[in-house]
Each structure stands twice: as C-alpha cells, then as structure tokens.
Amino acid sequence: MRKKIVAGNWKMNMTYEEGQKLTSEIVNMFKDEAVKNVQVVLNPPFPHIYPVKKLIGDTEGIFMGSQNCSDKESGAFTGEVSAKILASFGVQFVILGHSERREYFKESNELLSAKVKQALAHGLTPIFCCGESLEIRNAGTHEANVKFQLTESLFDLSPEDFSKVVIAYEPIWAIGTGKTATSDQAQEMHLALRRHIASKYGKEIADDTSILYGGSANPGNAKELFSKPDVDGGLIGGASLKSRDFIDIVKSF
Ligand code: PEP
Numbered sequence: 001m002r003k004k005i006v007a008g009n010w011k012m013n014m015t016y017e018e019g020q021k022l023t024s025e026i027v028n029m030f031k032d033e034a035v036k037n038v039q040v041v042l043n044p045p046f047p048h049i050y051p052v053k054k055l056i057g058d059t060e061g062i063f064m065g066s067q068n069c070s071d072k073e074s075g076a077f078t079g080e081v082s083a084k085i086l087a088s089f090g091v092q093f094v095i096l097g098h099s100e101r102r103e104y105f106k107e108s109n110e111l112l113s114a115k116v117k118q119a120l121a122h123g124l125t126p127i128f129c130c131g132e133s134l135e136i137r138n139a140g141t142h143e144a145n146v147k148f149q150l151t152e153s154l155f156d157l158s159p160e161d162f163s164k165v166v167i168a169y170e171p172i173w174a175i176g177t178g179k180t181a182t183s184d185q186a187q188e189m190h191l192a193l194r195r196h197i198a199s200k201y202g203k204e205i206a207d208d209t210s211i212l213y214g215g216s217a218n219p220g221n222a223k224e225l226f227s228k229p230d231v232d233g234g235l236i237g238g239a240s241l242k243s244r245d246f247i248d249i250v251k252s253f
Helices: 015-032 047-056 082-086 099-104 110-122 134-139 142-154 183-203 203-208 223-227 245-249
Strands: 007-011 038-043 062-066 093-096 125-130 167-171 211-212 233-236
Touching: 007 093, 007 211, 007 245, 015 038, 015 047, 015 062, 015 093, 015 245, 038 093, 047 062, 082 110, 093 110, 110 125, 110 142, 125 142, 134 142, 142 183, 167 183, 183 211, 183 223, 223 233, 233 245
Parallel strands: 007 038, 007 233, 038 062, 062 093, 093 125, 125 167, 167 211, 211 233
Antiparallel strands: none
C-alpha cells in the first residue's frame, strides 16, 4: 500500500522564532487531533533543521525534511549542504527538482539525477518534483514533458532504489499563483505518471509509488484533490506556513 504524505515546503520563509512557533503548533495539533494514517514532512530552510527536529521529537508520523541537497558527497563546495550532512542531523526526506530550483538555479535533469543518487545513498527519501509551465500546457505537451523529467532523472535507478522515491506533480502555473489544477487535471497527470512508471518498473512498484500534488493546495480544495485515486497527498507551499491551514490539509483524506 502506498503511503499518504503531506509535505510542507517553507521555501525561504520563517525566522527562528516564527519557525519554532509554527512547528510547536503543528506538532500539538497533530497530536491533539489524533491525526492518523498520513505522514507529515516539514521542509524548512537549513538552519531550522536542528531545532525543528528537536521539537518534532519522537512524534510518530511527523518527519524531518529539507528543500535541497548537493549532488556531491563532500568537499570544497562552499555554501552547499550534502545529503550525508543532512542525514547526520536526522533528516529523512529531501525535496529535489522543485521548479524554483530548476528555473532560478538552472538545475538540469542530469544534475537532479546526481542529487537523487546522493540522497538515496544516505538514506534520504527524495520528493522528486516534476511539472509543466503554462506554455507547455497550452501547447498540449504537458504529459510528455513530465514523463521526460522522470525518465531523465530517475529511470536509471534500480527498481529497489526507485521504489524509495516519492513523486510530486507540481504544474508551474499553479505554484504560488492561487490557481489550482482541477482535481480532474491532477488525476489525469498522476495516472499518466503512474503508467509511465509501470512501463519501466512494473505495475507493483508503480502502484506503491506515492505521487503528491502541489500547486496552491489549501484547506478548501485539498479534500477534492485527495479524493482522486492517484493523488496520494500534497506538497504544500504557502498554506504550510499557517499551522491551522496545514493541519486541515493533512486531515483532508
Ligand atoms: C510548492 O512550493 O511546492 C507549492 C506547491 O507552493 P504553493 O502551495 O504555495 O503553490
């Protein structure tokens, strides 16, 4: 059975105090409201990892994530953070290939392939993002586009390694825009991705792969999105910065 996952992407937001407050509220609501059967992943900026991890403590169901890692193992790469270092601080998940990294930091499919391998080598679960621009959607090549992103960055993994990867489908036109994909659009793309995975790794691995939706998800639309058979959760940006909204999304299955 594939896992249901809701991951919060804080992006470059939250001071130390704000991050501590947000995490405490999320942990308390998660416990008080007895949330079950969903994995929650918090992905703050790097400096928050140690103190946020401390607040999560041994809370079952809440996991520590980060927003990026290096494609290199270690060495003279000033400003970079390796998967090895993250793992040593108790990080369990890492977002890779977010469209903001692809666009602003020119991360290529090839670079992302190396990052995924670093993450897996150190026991981190990659949350691998794919998604099309509005231009590509309007041209009608959105399905081919996301399949290509998976093929190029993931399809040289062994079946065993691939089965450790989580996919996030994030149409770029829906990220931070308030313009959510309809649940039918999300379902169509998630199914296409699952079939593409099955064509390479077989039905069993494809059926077990968690595919999250990302793009202006909020407490008002999460239930409808998560009701679709191939939508296994969400990668949440803006709404992950408000504890009540985030927990309401987590409870939307
Ligand atoms: C994201 O950054 O992954 C994201 C989905 O952002 P938002 O929810 O703000 O659209």
